[in-house]
Amino acid sequence: KAGVTQTPRYLIKTRGQQVTLSCSPISGHRSVSWYQQTPGQGLQFLFEYFSETQRNKGNFPGRFSGRQFSNSRSEMNVSTLELGDSALYLCASSNGTSGSISYEQYFGPGTRLTVT
């Protein structure tokens, strides 16, 4: 079974631009979460989607948004990019369903975003 895939793997953008990152979860997984990893702040939770609805949100400004499609693929968007948005953005999927527990998350390789 293929793992979590993220596209693109690398991206360079200019301040003020917007960017869209894509994540395809493991087949059959319905939950997708996004994390930002930077040297200064470490790994931080952005948001989680399940059944096309945002279920959890981290402490990030509204410039960071996401969505999930009916096939569970997810995109995250960052508008008005700032230099501090340069980071590795990781997507994770899980096979969680409401009412059950013990489903761990599987991470993709990440998208390295550089803002200049």
Next chain:
Amino acid sequence: AQSVTQPDIHITVSEGASLELRCNYSYGATPYLFWYVQSPGQGLQLLLKYFSGDTLVQGIKGFEAEFKRSQSSFNLRKPSVHWSDAAEYFCAVGALGYTGTASKLTFGTGTRLQVTL
């Protein structure tokens, strides 16, 4: 609010030596605890997890971790380190979310492991 502390930023061990990476957590309810490993330029790979039950959990690649509620710790151990274990290790605590997954993970700052031959 949940938090995770990994007090060791960098650890160097000789190949074949034993390893223990420390992790302390703060969480108001039953913690869901994880150890992940990240190689350069890669995503995170789950080594092991603790949800409930036996406090000594076994993971992949010969790793194990022990949950100690009284000490709020979840230390990772390996009896004999291999050169390929050199990587960054992250401890994380998760909140049980709507999906039944321990999502919204809070990570520690990581411990970089260097292995000398």
